Amino acid sequence: xxxxxxxxxxxxxxxxxxxxxxxxxxxxxxxxxxxxxxxxxxxxxxxxxxxxxxxxxxxxxxxxxxxxxxxxxxxxxxxxxxxxxxxxxxxxxxxxxxxxxxxxxxxxxxxxxxxxxxxxxxxxxxxxxxxxxxxxxxxxxxxxxxxxxxxxxxxxxxxxxxxxxxxxxxxxxxxxxxxxxxxxxxxxxxxxxxxxxxxxxxxxxxxxxxxxxxxxxxxxxxxxxxxxxxxxxxxxxxxxxxxxxxxxxxxxxxxxxxxxxxxxxxxxxxxxxxxxxxxxxxxxxxxxxxxxxxxxxxxxxxxxxxxxxxxxxxxxxxxxxxxxxxxxxxxxxxxxxxxxxxxxxxxxxxxxxxxxxxxxxxxxxxxxxxxxxxxxxxxxxxxxxxxxxxxxxxxxxxxxxxxxxxxxxxxxxxxxxxxxxxxxxxxxxxxxxxxxxxxxxxxxxxxxxxxxxxxxxxxxxxxxxxxxxxxxxxxxxxxxxxxxxxxxxxxxxxxxxxxxxxxxxxxxxxxxxxxxxxxxxxx
Numbered sequence: 001x002x003x004x005x006x007x008x009x010x011x012x013x014x015x016x017x018x019x020x021x022x023x024x025x026x027x028x029x030x031x032x033x034x035x036x037x038x039x040x041x042x043x044x045x046x047x048x049x050x051x052x053x054x055x056x057x058x059x060x061x062x063x064x065x066x067x068x069x070x071x072x073x074x075x076x077x078x079x080x081x082x083x084x085x086x087x088x089x090x091x092x093x094x095x096x097x098x099x100x101x102x103x104x105x106x107x108x109x110x111x112x113x114x115x116x117x118x119x120x121x122x123x124x125x126x127x128x129x130x131x132x133x134x135x136x137x138x139x140x141x142x143x144x145x146x147x148x149x150x151x152x153x154x155x156x157x158x159x160x161x162x163x164x165x166x167x168x169x170x171x172x173x174x175x176x177x178x179x180x181x182x183x184x185x186x187x188x189x190x191x192x193x194x195x196x197x198x199x200x201x202x203x204x205x206x207x208x209x210x211x212x213x214x215x216x217x218x219x220x221x222x223x224x225x226x227x228x229x230x231x232x233x234x235x236x237x238x239x240x241x242x243x244x245x246x247x248x249x250x251x252x253x254x255x256x257x258x259x260x261x262x263x264x265x266x267x268x269x270x271x272x273x274x275x276x277x278x279x280x281x282x283x284x285x286x287x288x289x290x291x292x293x294x295x296x297x298x299x300x301x302x303x304x305x306x307x308x309x310x311x312x313x314x315x316x317x318x319x320x321x322x323x324x325x326x327x328x329x330x331x332x333x334x335x336x337x338x339x340x341x342x343x344x345x346x347x348x349x350x351x352x353x354x355x356x357x358x359x360x361x362x363x364x365x366x367x368x369x370x371x372x373x374x375x376x377x378x379x380x381x382x383x384x385x386x387x388x389x390x391x392x393x394x395x396x397x398x399x400x401x402x403x404x405x406x407x408x409x410x411x412x413x414x415x416x417x418x419x420x421x422x423x424x425x426x427x428x429x430x431x432x433x434x435x436x437x438x439x440x441x442x443x444x445x446x447x448x449x450x451x452x453x454x455x456x457x458x459x460x461x462x463x464x465x466x467x468x469x470x471x472x473x474x475x476x477x478x479x480x481x482x483x484x485x486x487x488x489x490x491x492x493x494x495x496x497x498x499x500x501x502x503x504x505x506x507x508x509x510x511x512x513x514x515x516x517x518x519x520x521x522x523x
Contacts, residue, residue: 023153024160026220030145031165033213035172037105037138038069040112040206041131044180049127051194052118072139074252074292075245076460077313079143082238092222094148101141102213108134109210113203116196141213146463147456150447151223159393162443163385166436167378174374176206178366237306241313244305248296255291259284277479317454317461324451329510333449336503338465340397340442343404343497344435345470347411347490350477351431354411354486359419368424373432380436388441394511397445398504400438405497407434408490415486442466 079097083089087096111130115123149161180202187198263284270276300310322330355365388396407430414420414427446466450458481489 021157021160024157024164026216027149027161027165028168029212029216030148031168032172032175033102033168033210033216034138034142034145034165035169036176036206036210036213037109037134037141039173039177040109040180040203041135041138043177044184044202045112045131047181048184048199049117051189051191051199052116052196053194054117054124069135069139069142071252071464072143073457073460073464074249075140076143076457077317078242078245079140079147080317080454080456081241081309081313094144094151095217095220095222098141098144098148098217099214101137101144102210102217104137105134105141106207106210106214108137109203109207113200113207116200118194118196142463143456143460146447146459148220148223150450150455150459151452152221155448156389158447159385159388159396159440159444161385162447163381163383163388163440166381166439166443170374170378170381174370175209178370180206233306233309237309240305241309244296244299244310247299248292251295252288252292255288256284259287317451317457320451320454321449321458325510332503332506332510334465336500336507337446337462338469339496339500339503340401341404341438341466342470342473342500343408343493344431344438345467346474346477346496347408347431347493349471349474350481350489353478354415354481355424357486358415360421360424364421364424368421368428372425373428376429377432377436377439380433381440382436383433384437384440385444387437388444393441393444393448394504394508396437396441398501398508400434400441401497401500401504403430403434404438405494405501407431408494408497411490412487415490 083093084096084100087099090096091099108130112127112134115127115130117124117127145165149165150158153161183202183205184198187195187201189195189198263280267277267280270280296314299305300307325333352365352369355369360368384396384400387399407427410423410427410430414423417423446459446462449462477489480492484492
């Protein structure tokens with residue numbers, strides 16, 4: 001074996017051993033803790049409500065619980081700014097918030113377990129409120145874990161920590177999804193034979209499983225990069241900051257949800273096309289954000305909050321990003337962040353419907369997607385972290401962008417051939433491998449863009465922007481399929497990934513291999 005080959009082998013072994021670093025391993029358990037709540041709000045809870053005899057249109061009421069995930073960047077500045085009484089002094093800034101969020105998650109799950117939704121409208125309202133608490137608590141935990149991951153280790157560990165976090169997250173989703181359904185069935189609840197006690201026991205066990213996150217939080221160390229010299233404000237300043245945030249959030253919620261009827265009528269008047277609906281929903285979102293900004297700005301002008309504190313909390317994180325990268329590079333990066341996951345997210349919205357439409361049974365879909373697909377995505381995430389550590393984040397980011405677009409073309413073949421189990425597993429395996437690899441590299445890339453002075457805020461903005469446009473477009477995937485058919489739709493999802501490849505290339509010209517800005521004379 002040549003000296004170069006020996007060195008390469010040694011480097012691979014060294015990189016592999018870094019998976020056993022305590023900071024990397026801790027992210028597996030924190031990712032597991034972050035993955036538990038999501039499906040307890042959506043798929044598992046939806047099945048519980050259906051078995052309890054709740055009408056399908058009433059289940060949509062629980063979409064409010066998703067607000068926390070979509071708009072966590074709005075209150076992320078509070079996580080960066082507000083100390084918690086006693087806990088911050090004893091545990092540190094990140095672990096204090098992490099523990100608080102986990103206790104709130106456990107409380108919310110216990111509250112859900114104490115409600116039988118079949119007993120009437122009041123119980124359904126209590127369940128919805130508990131689900132909303134779970135959503136916001138879980139989103140808060142995500143904010144803190146993301147900030148902790150970025151602050152707790154140097155850049156060379158970020159790809160590995162991202163991949164183990166994603167692996168833990170997906171394992172948590174399996175436990176809260178398939179695991180919860182298995183437990184409920186084991187305890188005796190089935191369609192047509194509803195048992196509240198079975199679902200109560202299931203959710204109580206899920207609350208107990210969340211103790212994995214609590215024990216991890218108590219055993220890890222607070223990041224050394226936490227700001228020791230941070231300026232502390234008076235308690236009244238912090239209280240006023242929270243109240244201004246509450247008023248701003250209320251303005252956004254009112255602006256978005258109270259205009260639902262108006263925009264429904266506008267979409268009907270526009271003919272109900274996918275494009276017009278997408279544009280109107282985008283306008284609705286922009287108007288709601290504008291209402292929130294006006295309320296927040298007005299309260300600041302009126303002196304409802306310490307202006308210096310308001311600037312440090314809401315304005316400085318955004319200005320810092322543009323200062324560090326410059327306007328052109330910053331806009332390029334924001335475009336890349338907003339579009340990178342568009343191919344797989346838009347396809348994923350309608351994937352299960354597609355499988356059913358071409359004749360696969362629910363057990364076949366569950367086995368292929370929820371079991372085989374999950375394990376392949378975990379393997380893809382670990383592979384992505386290993387490759388990003390070995391070859392640099394931007395190179396694997398490019399590989400992920402190419403694979404995410406290219407693997408969508410396999411679905412074209414599946415749509416043409418129809419019910420073919422082998423091709424189903426090829427499509428699901430390729431899609432999940434590409435998604436796992438791309439996700440690990442992308443999370444590491446986003447981590448490299450943040451400033452440790454504003455970690456929670458900047459990463460929350462990035463991660464929210466990452467899914468905003470793809471989810472909006474994905475909501476109209478059914479209409480697109482109706483217009484051009486499944487083969488055309490899958491070709492479309494591959495084509496919208498091509499600009500992403502170009503954006504990654506342009507970003508590579510302005511950033512170094514780890515995602516940091518190159519010196520001005522190199523750009």
